[in-house]
Structures are given as structure tokens and as C-alpha cells.
Amino acid sequence: MNLSPSAAAGGGLPDQPASPEVSEEHKCLNSELWHACAGPLVSLPAVGSRVLYFPQGHSEQVSASTNKEMESQIPNYPNLPAQLICQLHNVTMHADAETDEVYAQMTLQPLSPQELKDPFLPAELGNASKQPTNYFCKTLTASDTSTHGGFSVPRRAAEKVFPPLDFTQQPPAQELMAKDLHGNEWKFRHIFRGQPKRHLLTTGWSIFISAKRLVAGDSVLFIWNDNNQLLLGIRRANRSQTVMPSSVLSSDSMHIGLLAAAAHAASTNSRFTIFYNPKSKPFRVCHTIG
Amino acid sequence: MNLSPSAAAGGGLPDQPASPEVSEEHKCLNSELWHACAGPLVSLPAVGSRVLYFPQGHSEQVSASTNKEMESQIPNYPNLPAQLICQLHNVTMHADAETDEVYAQMTLQPLSPQELKDPFLPAELGNASKQPTNYFCKTLTASDTSTHGGFSVPRRAAEKVFPPLDFTQQPPAQELMAKDLHGNEWKFRHIFRGQPKRHLLTTGWSIFISAKRLVAGDSVLFIWNDNNQLLLGIRRANRSQTVMPSSVLSSDSMHIGLLAAAAHAASTNSRFTIFYNPKSKPFRVCHTIG
DNA sequence: TTGTCTCCCTTTGGGAGACAA
DNA sequence: TTGTCTCCCAAAGGGAGACAA
Structure with a gap:
């Protein structure tokens, strides 16, 4: 039984370098294919635009998608507002190596009160997801x-x-x-x-x-x-959730990591990175006008 | 092609509840099997004993096992010492749902300076891993x-x-x-x-x-x-690492989560949870005498 | 003692049109 | 128009002893 496409009858699977993750960074995933897979309801905010990020909502979403429950208390992050107004510095499109499910990686930077006062003209306002026709x-x-x-x-x-x-x-x-x-x-x-x-x-x-x-x-x-x-x-059709990062990180660390990263970024106005899974519950990166 | 053991020829796979993770908590994984899989070099500290935990070392280990690199800066945790003397409150043995590789979940509690002064008699000193004979x-x-x-x-x-x-x-x-x-x-x-x-x-x-x-x-x-x-x-023999938690958590969040959980626990003397993967580089939970 | 090979025969499963929803 | 079935034959694969390391 040979499940790899490099087998005789199938297409040729190119030789993979040791880390597929790294190699994927180098080539650009086709945007139209990504959007087609994500579906018509999903749109990505434009680089440079301002977005609202809800750390708590994101944390709950990750929790749901990994079927993990909290084992102990979550620390309080007094510097972490319920929502962060951020500038979007980078978006890259990805597909899970195991399942081919699409997700996006975004680099966000919380805006300082001063920056929030600056006039802001959204370059493209909510550019609707362009579903390909062909x-x-x-x-x-x-x-x-x-x-x-x-x-x-x-x-x-x-x-x-x-x-x-x-x-x-x-x-x-x-x-x-x-x-x-x-x-x-x-x-x-x-x-x-x-x-x-x-x-x-x-x-x-x-x-x-x-x-x-x-x-x-x-x-x-x-x-x-x-x-x-x-x-x-x-x-993929919805089915019983996979339990992903077992044996690597405790669910506590996962939650805390997400919140701590946002809190640290908020207090220092530094950039941080999130993964956006369009298949989960409505995600809370929203377009906003500054 | 049917890969499940419930198929005609194979053994019967019992009906699984929606979340295998949860069900596993309820039954006790056989300790001898766990130790046999982990190998003779691996021993688990006894519940109640004191251990040394190295957050940075753990973080690097997780980083290595997931093939993820940091995308941005890691915040400083001024309250987080390089090593924490902890009391071990709980150990449970697990096996990864995908790979059957064994790991342990441990609940640790950093000890206060006062507690560290208390006399401490290690109940069992470094109980060598009992490899089964049969x-x-x-x-x-x-x-x-x-x-x-x-x-x-x-x-x-x-x-x-x-x-x-x-x-x-x-x-x-x-x-x-x-x-x-x-x-x-x-x-x-x-x-x-x-x-x-x-x-x-x-x-x-x-x-x-x-x-x-x-x-x-x-x-x-x-x-x-x-x-x-x-x-x-x-x-399993060592082979090219799997890239586990893609599309769930950014590598930043993973690192930060581990460190932030330890830092929070250290500053509040509260319990926190780690996953101990005996297959990685020598892990840094060590027996110590208080 | 045990790893690999080859042989033999069963099982699996691709690829075709039939047929019906 | 297209989902499922069945038929036919090729390919895959399990289970046996042979043989050699």
C-alpha cells in the first residue's frame, strides 16, 4: 500500500526538503486557490489596513478547535484590552500540511493612542473576497x-x-x-x-x-x-475534531501564549503574529475605519 | 482500503466517544507499558517530590520538536528565574493519539522562599524506572x-x-x-x-x-x-520531525505561552501544567533535595 | 535462529457499460 | 445528467516453505 503520490501510477511528488514548512514560505501560495478553498464568506483585510483583534475570542476559538480544556487558572493581563485596534503589516496564505485546510498568518501591530488620532484613509475598504470564475x-x-x-x-x-x-x-x-x-x-x-x-x-x-x-x-x-x-x-466536511497539539504544549500554555503575546504587543506597541483559521467560528478580525 | 482495526480481519476497535482526549483521562494508562515504551533511561519523579524546571530549556525543546522558528521578539519575563524549584503535584501518563508516542503531563507548583526553607525529606529518592521483565x-x-x-x-x-x-x-x-x-x-x-x-x-x-x-x-x-x-x-525510530501545530498557534504564541505560564506561576506560586516528552533532548525536570 | 525470496492462490480494486433516479 | 451496480480482468498481497546469512 503506497499512499504517496510519488508512486508509479500517480503524479510525481517533488522531493521535499527536510522542513516543508520552510519551503512553503518561499513560494507564494496561489491567492485564487486559497480564496476558492476558504469560500465566498471569507475575505482577508488588506495589508496596511486597520483591524480589530479580539484576543479572548481568538483564544476560545483555538480552544474549541483543539478540544482542549483549561486545567488551571489563566493569569490576568491587565494591559490587555478586550479588543485591540491594530495595523495589519503582513498577511500570508497557507495550507495545513496534514489536511490541506487553508489558514492565514497575519502580523499585527497595536496602534498607540497617538497613532489612533492620526487621520487614516483606508486604502481599500473591505475588498470583497474575489472568488474566481474559472x-x-x-x-x-x-x-x-x-x-x-x-x-x-x-x-x-x-x-x-x-x-x-x-x-x-x-x-x-x-x-x-x-x-x-x-x-x-x-x-x-x-x-x-x-x-x-x-x-x-x-x-x-x-x-x-x-x-x-x-x-x-x-x-x-x-x-x-x-x-x-x-x-x-x-x-473538508465538518467532522469530529482532530486533537492537534497533544504531547507538545499543554492547553494552559496554548491559551496563555496567545493572550500573553497580545498583551506584550499591546503594552509595547510591537508586532505580533496570529494564525487565522477561516473555518472556525466567525473570526474577529474586522475592518475598521480609524 | 480500510486502515481501521475495526475492519473485518483486524481486532475490534471500540466505539470512540467524540473526544478521545477526554476518554483517555478516565482510564489509567498502564504504567509498565508506558515505561517500557519510554525506555530504561526515562524515570518520572514521584508525586510530592521537588523538581527543577527550566522554562527556557523546555521552550527550546518544543521549538525543536515543532520545527518552528520565532517570527518576532519574545517578551522578557523579569519574574521568571532560569530555573524553578517546584513541587510536583500530579503526573499522568499519556500516549499521542496520532503516533502512540508516550508523554507525561505534570502539574508543578513553584515553591516560595519560605517553603524552600522547610525541611524536606524526599519520600522516594530517584526511584529508578522499573522496566518490566515479562x-x-x-x-x-x-x-x-x-x-x-x-x-x-x-x-x-x-x-x-x-x-x-x-x-x-x-x-x-x-x-x-x-x-x-x-x-x-x-x-x-x-x-x-x-x-x-x-x-x-x-x-x-x-x-x-x-x-x-x-x-x-x-x-x-x-x-x-x-x-x-x-x-x-x-x-518509533527517529525520523524527519513532524510539523505539528500548524494552523492553530503561531510559534510565537507557543514559546510565549510556555514562558508566560511559568512566569505567572512563579510570581503567584500557583500551579501550572507542562507536557514532558521523554523522547526529546534530556529534559530538565531533575530530582533535587530541598 | 531468523531475514529475505519466491511461489501460489485469494482478495482487492481499477475501469468499462448497464441502468435508474 | 449523473450516481450506483455489476462484470471482468489485472494488480496487490497474505501465507506457505526454501534457502542462506
Whole structure:
């Protein structure tokens, strides 16, 4: 049993350096794919804009997503207001190495009272999330994820997003290459066959399904980027939460870390970094006018 | 492809409640299995004893184990000494849900100067880790982990640890049930066959190997507990580190959380919780005499 | 004593059209 | 239009002894 896409039949997984985390920093994750995966309700504030950050809300969200409960008291952070008005210095888009779920890393800097008095013209006011048009998203059926056979491509989706088939061939078929969020390539046979005729992805599909551990109810989405590359993203259905950082940090440290980092930044007006998971409860970075 | 042990051929995986983390708290992980997995160099301090805790060392260790680098400055914790003399209030043994690697959760309380003056008689001084005798540990070979065939049991190990076979049968064989660190049961066919004769685990073995994602170089260990149950633990070979808590906490928060929790506890003499991973660099909870 | 190989046969599962919702 | 089924055949894989380190 070989779950890696580097296996014979599947697409070639490029050799990974020791730390995938580091390598990911170096290449830019496709913004349209990120937004397509995040969904139409998610928008990222623009760099330079002012945002409201709620440390307590964020802490609760992390707590919920890791299924951890507090074991002891949380220290009080008298310097930590319920909400911080911050300037957004940096946003980078990421995808979890295990699950392909998208998240963003943001560098925030709390604004001093003086800076808050400064006039502020928001450069772009709430730039709505630009959902790409040249894409399709399909929720996987039991047949799509079964071991017998491949993926049934909705007709309009195939016609809109996949390169046109050569219908002089019998049957019409081609090889598709698609890059996932980490830049790994996956190879699929795209064929138009059956009675009645329909578009299917066959060879390569089941390797993708098992490598990404997709099940019926999860969604896949295909999209073309500006660089004429086919991209492939995932939206996982909600399911029993994974319990992530066991054996590394106690839940106390996790909570306190988040609050302490914000408190320290607030008292020194220095930058701090948060992870924004668009899939959690409504996150509390909001656009605001200074 | 079904990787769960609840599948037809394998042992029955008991129904899991929504949160495995919580359920694990309720049952007591077998101490001998924990120590066998942790190895002979690891010993846990006794509850009530005094220990030295090095927050900075712990922080660096977590940093190394998660492959995360700091993105911004760490605040200074003026109240946080380089080492804290603490009383150990609680120790619980755990195993990572993903990897089965053992770790311990400890509740520490920094001692006040007054308490430090109190006479202190260590109840048990450095109780050496009690390695069980009725156990064996084998490093898996390429054959043990290949898809063709099962697990070759070293002869003495099988005779010492497995129930004796009925040699009047031809071939002698029995069914073994073994519980892993999470209490899940795995079923194996134990047979004595071949030319020359040897002990083998066949049916059920490959399901275990793929479910636990074991590879050649990893080790398995079998042990009997007081309750007459066969237990099954894992020691993984060192390999490229997993990058654990991505998309949950920034590395900054992780560092700061650990230090801030210790600093807060130190200044208030309140209890705090740490995770002790015996596999990392020598950890810095040391026995000490008050 | 035990790790690897190869052989044999069962099981799994890709890939096709049939058929029905 | 597309989800599921079944059929057919290729590939994967378990379980056995052979053989050698």
C-alpha cells in the first residue's frame, strides 16, 4: 500500500526538503486557490489596513478547535484590552500540511493612542473576497470515493474548467496535471465515455483520494491560475475534531501564549503574529475605519 | 482500503466517544507499558517530590520538536528565574493519539522562599524506572513491514511473553489479542511453522502495521500487565520531525505561552501544567533535595 | 535462529457499460 | 445528467516453505 503520490501510477511528488514548512514560505501560495478553498464568506483585510483583534475570542476559538480544556487558572493581563485596534503589516496564505485546510498568518501591530488620532484613509475598504470564475467545486459522492472506479465530473464543470478533449479520438481522453496547495502535482486520466456519455477522472484518482484521506461529503475544487496551471483544492466536511497539539504544549500554555503575546504587543506597541483559521467560528478580525 | 482495526480481519476497535482526549483521562494508562515504551533511561519523579524546571530549556525543546522558528521578539519575563524549584503535584501518563508516542503531563507548583526553607525529606529518592521483565521489544525488519507475510517473532521472546502453544496441533497456532496504549484491541494469528520452525504473527499483522504507519526501524513491544492482558507498544525510530501545530498557534504564541505560564506561576506560586516528552533532548525536570 | 525470496492462490480494486433516479 | 451496480480482468498481497546469512 503506497499512499504517496510519488508512486508509479500517480503524479510525481517533488522531493521535499527536510522542513516543508520552510519551503512553503518561499513560494507564494496561489491567492485564487486559497480564496476558492476558504469560500465566498471569507475575505482577508488588506495589508496596511486597520483591524480589530479580539484576543479572548481568538483564544476560545483555538480552544474549541483543539478540544482542549483549561486545567488551571489563566493569569490576568491587565494591559490587555478586550479588543485591540491594530495595523495589519503582513498577511500570508497557507495550507495545513496534514489536511490541506487553508489558514492565514497575519502580523499585527497595536496602534498607540497617538497613532489612533492620526487621520487614516483606508486604502481599500473591505475588498470583497474575489472568488474566481474559472473554477468548479464538487462534493464527493460515495461513488467518487469508492475503490471501484473514478470521479464523475459534472458536464458543465468539465467543459468550463478542463481543456477541451479531442473528440475525433475514440474515446476522447487526455492527461490532466493538477497542483495541490503545497505545489505537489497530481496526474489524472480524463476520459469521456460510457452510455450515456460523461466526463470521468480515472487513473490517478484513487491515489489522490487515499493520500488526502477524502471521504464522501468532502469537496474538491479545480481552478486555473494566471499561469495556465490547473490547481486542485479541498474543502473538508465538518467532522469530529482532530486533537492537534497533544504531547507538545499543554492547553494552559496554548491559551496563555496567545493572550500573553497580545498583551506584550499591546503594552509595547510591537508586532505580533496570529494564525487565522477561516473555518472556525466567525473570526474577529474586522475592518475598521480609524 | 480500510486502515481501521475495526475492519473485518483486524481486532475490534471500540466505539470512540467524540473526544478521545477526554476518554483517555478516565482510564489509567498502564504504567509498565508506558515505561517500557519510554525506555530504561526515562524515570518520572514521584508525586510530592521537588523538581527543577527550566522554562527556557523546555521552550527550546518544543521549538525543536515543532520545527518552528520565532517570527518576532519574545517578551522578557523579569519574574521568571532560569530555573524553578517546584513541587510536583500530579503526573499522568499519556500516549499521542496520532503516533502512540508516550508523554507525561505534570502539574508543578513553584515553591516560595519560605517553603524552600522547610525541611524536606524526599519520600522516594530517584526511584529508578522499573522496566518490566515479562516483555520483549523488537526492531522491525524490512520483512516484518513488507506487504508479503507477517512478523517474525524471536524465539525466546515468543516463549517468554506469549501464551504457550498447543504443540499437539499441526501446525501449533493460537489467536492473540493485544491492547495498544489507547486501549484498542488488535487480534493476531500466532503460528509456529516453516522449515526450520519459527514463531510468526500472520493474520492481523499487516493491518496493525499500516494503521500505525510503522516502517522498518521502528520497534514494537509486547508486555503482560498485572491484569493478565497482553499489551502492545511502539517505539518509533527517529525520523524527519513532524510539523505539528500548524494552523492553530503561531510559534510565537507557543514559546510565549510556555514562558508566560511559568512566569505567572512563579510570581503567584500557583500551579501550572507542562507536557514532558521523554523522547526529546534530556529534559530538565531533575530530582533535587530541598 | 531468523531475514529475505519466491511461489501460489485469494482478495482487492481499477475501469468499462448497464441502468435508474 | 449523473450516481450506483455489476462484470471482468489485472494488480496487490497474505501465507506457505526454501534457502542462506
